[in-house]
Amino acid sequence: MRRFYLYFFFIPFFFTSLYAQKDLIESQPEIIFNYDKLKEEQDNFTLQFDFNKAVLMMEKKEYKKAIEIFKQTATIIKIPSFLNIAIAYYKLEEFDNAKLYLNNIYEYKKAIFTDTYSYMSACYYLYQISKDTQYLDIIIDISKKHKNLTEHSKRMLADTLIILKDYEKALEVLNNMKFPLDLKKAILYLKLRNYEKAQEFLIKAKEKTFNQNMIDKILWIMVYRDLKANDLEKLVENLDLINKRKSNFKANLELPLQIFFNKDKYTSKDYLDFITNFTVKREIDYLFYFAPFVFSDSQEIIYDISKGFIFKSKQNIQSLEKMVEYNAKFIEIIKEDPIIRVKKLKELITPKTKSYVYYNLALSYAQIFDFNNAYNYFEKAYKLNPGNKLYAVMTLIAAKRIDKKVSDFEYIDTNIKSEHGLYKYFGLSLYKAVLNNQFNVKVDPLYYKDTIFYKALDYLSLKKENKDTLAHPLFEEYYKDPFVYLIKLVKRDKKQNDFEYFSKLQDSVPLFINDNFLEGPLVVTRYYLDILKAMGLFYKANLNIENKQTPSYLRTRALKQLYLGNADETIKILNDLQKEYGLEDRYTMYMQVAALLDQEKYNEASIQISLIKVILNDHDADFLTGVQLIQELKLSSAKQYFKSKYLDSIIDFRLLNIDEFLESL
Numbered sequence: 001m002r003r004f005y006l007y008f009f010f011i012p013f014f015f016t017s018l019y020a021q022k023d024l025i026e027s028q029p030e031i032i033f034n035y036d037k038l039k040e041e042q043d044n045f046t047l048q049f050d051f052n053k054a055v056l057m058m059e060k061k062e063y064k065k066a067i068e069i070f071k072q073t074a075t076i077i078k079i080p081s082f083l084n085i086a087i088a089y090y091k092l093e094e095f096d097n098a099k100l101y102l103n104n105i106y107e108y109k110k111a112i113f114t115d116t117y118s119y120m121s122a123c124y125y126l127y128q129i130s131k132d133t134q135y136l137d138i139i140i141d142i143s144k145k146h147k148n149l150t151e152h153s154k155r156m157l158a159d160t161l162i163i164l165k166d167y168e169k170a171l172e173v174l175n176n177m178k179f180p181l182d183l184k185k186a187i188l189y190l191k192l193r194n195y196e197k198a199q200e201f202l203i204k205a206k207e208k209t210f211n212q213n214m215i216d217k218i219l220w221i222m223v224y225r226d227l228k229a230n231d232l233e234k235l236v237e238n239l240d241l242i243n244k245r246k247s248n249f250k251a252n253l254e255l256p257l258q259i260f261f262n263k264d265k266y267t268s269k270d271y272l273d274f275i276t277n278f279t280v281k282r283e284i285d286y287l288f289y290f291a292p293f294v295f296s297d298s299q300e301i302i303y304d305i306s307k308g309f310i311f312k313s314k315q316n317i318q319s320l321e322k323m324v325e326y327n328a329k330f331i332e333i334i335k336e337d338p339i340i341r342v343k344k345l346k347e348l349i350t351p352k353t354k355s356y357v358y359y360n361l362a363l364s365y366a367q368i369f370d371f372n373n374a375y376n377y378f379e380k381a382y383k384l385n386p387g388n389k390l391y392a393v394m395t396l397i398a399a400k401r402i403d404k405k406v407s408d409f410e411y412i413d414t415n416i417k418s419e420h421g422l423y424k425y426f427g428l429s430l431y432k433a434v435l436n437n438q439f440n441v442k443v444d445p446l447y448y449k450d451t452i453f454y455k456a457l458d459y460l461s462l463k464k465e466n467k468d469t470l471a472h473p474l475f476e477e478y479y480k481d482p483f484v485y486l487i488k489l490v491k492r493d494k495k496q497n498d499f500e501y502f503s504k505l506q507d508s509v510p511l512f513i514n515d516n517f518l519e520g521p522l523v524v525t526r527y528y529l530d531i532l533k534a535m536g537l538f539y540k541a542n543l544n545i546e547n548k549q550t551p552s553y554l555r556t557r558a559l560k561q562l563y564l565g566n567a568d569e570t571i572k573i574l575n576d577l578q579k580e581y582g583l584e585d586r587y588t589m590y591m592q593v594a595a596l597l598d599q600e601k602y603n604e605a606s607i608q609i610s611l612i613k614v615i616l617n618d619h620d621a622d623f624l625t626g627v628q629l630i631q632e633l634k635l636s637s638a639k640q641y642f643k644s645k646y647l648d649s650i651i652d653f654r655l656l657n658i659d660e661f662l663e664s665l
Helices: 012-020 041-059 063-073 078-091 095-106 116-130 134-145 151-163 167-175 182-191 195-208 212-229 232-244 268-276 280-290 314-333 338-347 355-367 371-384 389-401 409-416 424-435 446-450 452-464 473-477 482-489 498-508 522-535 551-563 567-581 586-598 602-616 619-631 635-641 658-664
Strands: 257-261 301-304 308-311 651-655
Touching: 041 063, 041 078, 063 078, 078 095, 078 116, 095 116, 116 134, 116 151, 134 151, 151 167, 151 658, 167 182, 182 195, 182 212, 182 658, 195 212, 212 232, 212 257, 212 619, 212 651, 232 635, 257 586, 257 619, 268 522, 280 355, 280 389, 280 424, 280 452, 280 522, 314 338, 338 355, 338 551, 338 567, 355 371, 355 389, 371 389, 389 409, 389 424, 409 424, 424 446, 424 452, 446 452, 452 473, 473 482, 482 522, 498 522, 522 551, 551 567, 551 586, 567 586, 586 602, 586 651, 602 619, 619 635, 619 651
Parallel strands: none
Antiparallel strands: 257 651, 301 308
């Protein structure tokens, strides 16, 4: 809680001495009464001395002594003395007495004009006692009626806006004040996610601060800013500074750094950007969705439209029989829920498994967002058939999706660009789309032009070039595909203004007949949910499918329960799915962490993060481990975990008590 003691003008030496003590007086006080109200010069001097003496007692927390003096000065200086009496009682937690004096000011409406700051302060403390926001509304109304607010009144207004969490307006007020208040501004910029400005004012605050405890807090907030901004270089620098002060450092206890499930980590505007401007990872997920499954990967066995299967050697008859048998099973399996599909395809793996079987399993893993297993099986397919460009490219794309460094990348890259090999068109087109946009694909797509994969690639290419894609063939010919439908849904006609565009989206986003978006490949579900969040419709949509128990839908249901605050149900659903299907994907495991954090089971959540780190070698798990070590001031150990930027969408970190600290400044 910041101080609102009222100070009077002092005799020159007395004022100068006090003003130099920055811990006591932050700014020159207002003149809140007139000389003509005083009877004699001696009364004037005595009044100044007694009032200022009482103020110093307030600073020393000698509240009872201060109250006695203020009761005497109140005979002549009623409003400011009453306010300081009320504040003293407030500090003593004698709230009934505090309210008595505050209400005396509040009921004296003339004070709105004669003692504006005192009246606003009385409203502020009445709010603190009652939590009745009508008092804050009065402060806002007064500020609107007074064009020329004093510096103290502006600060009161800013503090009121901070309580109301109107951080933009609070900053606007503070930026129009003469006083620096750099730390206050820095925290407000943090609240508004303007990390560059936050850094600027944190540096200013640190340079102007001499109190060592406050410097510790500023350094701690700097570390928090570095984490939120993914500014890893400055993070290491500030951790080193804290490490030098570690013996007396307590800011981590006063403002604990904590990881938590943040359902509001991103704004509606952020989600709108996610669905209209694909990140690299969403582009990869998009391509995994449209990429073809294959039924053969041998030059010895081909399929001719007029003659059917053709094979060059009798030795391949047995291979052909196995291929046909696999394809018959695969056609049935492909109709299953994606998670069930993975389980059944994995059961088809044998010591003599062909490379295309591994490839199909890998692609199925990618569609349930288990990218580590996707990479492993794409690599197996590639190693069994290194001449297949599709397998080679998919191996590198899957590695990029999990930020994995491939040891023989250059060899694979050279192999992909060679003139020879199978699946040239598929492989080279994907290579250009994800790995090397300068590459020129010279292979004729032939009859592949009629496939959804060709059109999906073409659409993505045009989208990256910011060309008009509103009437793209992908939308005309495959509008029944759920992912295509959603992508077309968010397309914006250049003639539409913002109101028309958002109205169209809100009217056309399916909220009830939406089963196709709640199960199936996860890229579709996540895209649909992002649309709902962008439009503010997430909690209005019906995300339940009656009598449906498919694993992909249940995983969606688990997410909805998490957002509704039913973390117990989320954990139960996910544990059952893991037991039945052995899910070890990032998406599922981080949802478990979020649910545990929501239940405040921090130790279990930490264990789960360690498990993700071991199983998936995940960079975000490293980052969260580092955050936990920073809180424990194990700073030397923590630094090794910040090698990559943090990108998770639901697990966040915060400083506890930061709101109270901000209000106290």
